[in-house]
Amino acid sequence: MIQPVAAVAAETKTNIGDLPDVPKFSIKTVCGEVGIRPVTLRAWERRYQLLIPHRTRSNYRLYSERDVGILHWLKSRVDSGQSISTAAGELLELRKAGLWPAIVQAPQPALDRLPGTAPEGYAARLFDVLVRHDEQSANLLLNDVIGQYDIVAVCNDVLTPCLHRIGDAWAAGRIRIATEHFASSYIRGRLMTHFQQMPVGRLHSRVIVGCAPIDLHEIPALILSIFLRREGYRVEYLGQDVHIADLLEYARAERPAMVILTANATQAAHELQRVYAGLNAMRPKPKFGFGGRAFIVNPALRESVPGIYLGDTLSAGVARVKQLLGA
Secondary structure (H helix, E strand, C coil): CCCCCCHHHHHCCCCCHHHHCCEEHHHHHHHHHCCCCCCHHHHHHHHCCCCCEEEEEEEEEEEEEHHHHHHHHHHHHHHHCCCCHHHEEEEEEEECCCCCCCCCCCCCCCCCCCCCCCCCHHHHHHHHHHHCHHCCCCHHHHHHHHHHCHHHHHHHHHHHHHHHHHHHHHHHCCCCCHHHHHHHHHHHHHHHHHHHCCCCCCCCCEEEEEEEECCCHHHHHHHHHHEEEECCEEEEECCCCCHHHHHHHHHHCCCCCCCEEECHHHHHHHHHHHHHHHHHHHCCCCEEEECCHHHCCCCCHHHHHHEEECCCCHEEEEEEEHHHHCC
């Protein structure tokens, strides 16, 4: 059993650097102490290289009290609303200056976590607080979810099902238009904040993502932008109702490797023919990918739009982009 970091701090140790760096705790023990999942811990190690656990002869990870202190500090930042990338950058800057953060005690979650490991149950809870216009509870819940799960799971298993519930409730007349707008705007805001806090990839191809002309349903395009930036691509997100002439002029000047537009309705999907014609005349010619609800509801539309259909899901779209541009 790990001695709680708060108890260690009481023994005159005030910063994380004072804690012993002797490896002795398993990943299961550490995750239970800090309140994160093993997959999250491994992702933090891989992406931000903040911890280098000792490896036993059998290749099992072992962590020290100092590692646990670092994880408590990171978790406290995430719980307060920071992205993990921002918290990791803050810690690295402190270490470059020869400093350590103060020891923190992980607070108890404001909302009890659901049993098990699946994030899907959070979608219903998020729906409940958003239809009550309870922004504070929504923040607490999403902070908790983001601290536990990868952003792909958060988008696929929490935010997207919640949006579907909201759309169905509005269509059935169970919630007001104002409530639908509030919930959608809230989720869009959280996604945009996450996207803007992600590091901009500099080693991969440049990709421009946006919505087809006259299309205002931007959340799928925004989530796709997050997924692609997570993979390291240099993603620029242009938002709703992209103006064709301006997009073509910008692409001609900036020479992206790929342009991706999404369409929710049939009329918006037909506008993509003009986009392809303009991009096809360029040299070098960027790849043109498209997707969205319009092509899922009416698969025949895919044949009417020149370019590359990216698939019926966002994850399939990411896989197709990686196939086209390289991972």
